[in-house]
Amino acid sequence: MIRVTAYLTDHHLGPGGLAGPGRPTEVDLDATVTGPAELSLAGLTVRDERGGDLFRRPGEHGYLFDPAAGGGPLAGPEAQYQARGFGVTNTAYHASRVLDLAARLLDRPLPPLVIRIGPHSVPGRGWGGGHYRLPGEASPPEPEPPARSGEIHLGAGRRFTERPDPGCSRYFHAPAHNPAIIYHEVGHHICHHTADFRANRLRPPLDQHNGKVALDEGTADFLAAVLLGTPDIYGWHRGLIPPWDPRRRQLDARWTTACMCPGNGRAHANGTVWASALWTAHERVRQAGGAGITRTLLTAMTRFGSHGADAAEEQQRRNRFSELLRELLAADPAIAPVVAGAMADHGILPYGRNWELRARMQARAASPDAQTTAPGTSETGRWPRTAAVRP
Numbered sequence: 001m002i003r004v005t006a007y008l009t010d011h012h013l014g015p016g017g018l019a020g021p022g023r024p025t026e027v028d029l030d031a032t033v034t035g036p037a038e039l040s041l042a043g044l045t046v047r048d049e050r051g052g053d054l055f056r057r058p059g060e061h062g063y064l065f066d067p068a069a070g071g072g073p074l075a076g077p078e079a080q081y082q083a084r085g086f087g088v089t090n091t092a093y094h095a096s097r098v099l100d101l102a103a104r105l106l107d108r109p110l111p112p113l114v115i116r117i118g119p120h121s122v123p124g125r126g127w128g129g130g131h132y133r134l135p136g137e138a139s140p141p142e143p144e145p146p147a148r149s150g151e152i153h154l155g156a157g158r159r160f161t162e163r164p165d166p167g168c169s170r171y172f173h174a175p176a177h178n179p180a181i182i183y184h185e186v187g188h189h190i191c192h193h194t195a196d197f198r199a200n201r202l203r204p205p206l207d208q209h210n211g212k213v214a215l216d217e218g219t220a221d222f223l224a225a226v227l228l229g230t231p232d233i234y235g236w237h238r239g240l241i242p243p244w245d246p247r248r249r250q251l252d253a254r255w256t257t258a259c260m261c262p263g264n265g266r267a268h269a270n271g272t273v274w275a276s277a278l279w280t281a282h283e284r285v286r287q288a289g290g291a292g293i294t295r296t297l298l299t300a301m302t303r304f305g306s307h308g309a310d311a312a313e314e315q316q317r318r319n320r321f322s323e324l325l326r327e328l329l330a331a332d333p334a335i336a337p338v339v340a341g342a343m344a345d346h347g348i349l350p351y352g353r354n355w356e357l358r359a360r361m362q363a364r365a366a367s368p369d370a371q372t373t374a375p376g377t378s379e380t381g382r383w384p385r386t387a388a389v390r391p
């Protein structure tokens with residue numbers, strides 16, 4: 001057991017009404033130092049790959065790094081050292097939290113996960129995101145095949161978070177400092193080993209499909225919301241993007257299938273519809289005295305990913321919102337009526353292809369009875385005007 005620092009979620013809004021990453025807090029982590037910049041936990045390895053010995057001076061208080069406002073290219077060597085050390089401990093803390101939750105709800109640990117911090121950044125052009133990788137074709141390409149059971153890569157960071165208040169100190173947005181990004185990416189690991197949306201277990205182990213469908217992105221966002229305890233998962237680094245903009249990916253904006261866009265490259269935005277519907281169902285089950293839908297969802301995803309033998313056929317089927325909803329309703333009949341009602345409010349029914357769900361909801365939104373029809377707003381107009389009306 002070692003003592004480290006990590007951001008603990010608080011919903012305190014900072015200057016300009018923006019959410020922060022959380023409060024730096026000392027926590028105990030069941031981890032071992034296994035390299036100059038590597039921590040190992042049960043089923044999890046977190047490593048900063050940018051060189052140097054981050055863990056050279058544990059002292060008597062363990063590995064208590066300072067976030068140092070994210071470090072970054074303009075920071076001095078000591079601030080960079082602190083920020084990178086904090087990135088490793090913060091990532092290990094949050095990743096182990098999601099993995100522990102999944103293991104508890106699934107009644108089994110997931111296969112090992114490796115998280116690498118710093119790849120894909122070339123001098124002069126940083127990378128501010130994260131992705132989940134399996135061996136197989138990928139963009140950007142991987143110089144070495146990722147671990148077969150799954151790997152997360154977190155960029156070194158690319159820019160400072162935007163702050164409206166000029167007196168407020170800036171923060172270099174390092175993905176390893178952002179619990180929401182860590183939860184989202186570990187969410188893909190959970191999806192891969194349960195629903196397996198790309199039917200990768202039916203493909204050769206070294207020729208896995210690395211693309212993500214909307215259900216994958218949406219489920220990862222929903223899990224992030226559960227762990228963070230807020231539907232505004234990216235409120236910190238996207239706090240200046242208005243809630244009606246799909247890029248904000250705020251889950252309580254009542255996104256419906258009417259907002260879905262066909263075509264590639266829309267998995268995050270379309271996934272927000274699924275994530276929002278899950279969040280509505282989760283909240284309604286909780287309001288009715290239940291524990292939410294996380295356990296039911298993981299059970300449903302495990303069953304969803306265990307059917308079928310034809311990879312191409314399964315890829316088609318596992319793309320459909322209605323198919324996963326049916327599995328979700330079957331997984332816990334006691335809450336099924338509440339879940340079905342919440343999903344229907346977002347246009348998701350237990351039958352029909354995705355485009356049919358979209359067409360049906362668009363037709364309803366265009367009918368003379370509908371009060372609000374702008375994309376991203378509520379079909380029934382029950383949401384606050386500030387969130388629903390474009391400026």
Ligand SMILES: [Zn+2]
Nearest residue numbers: 184212217220
């Ligand atoms: Zn993703």
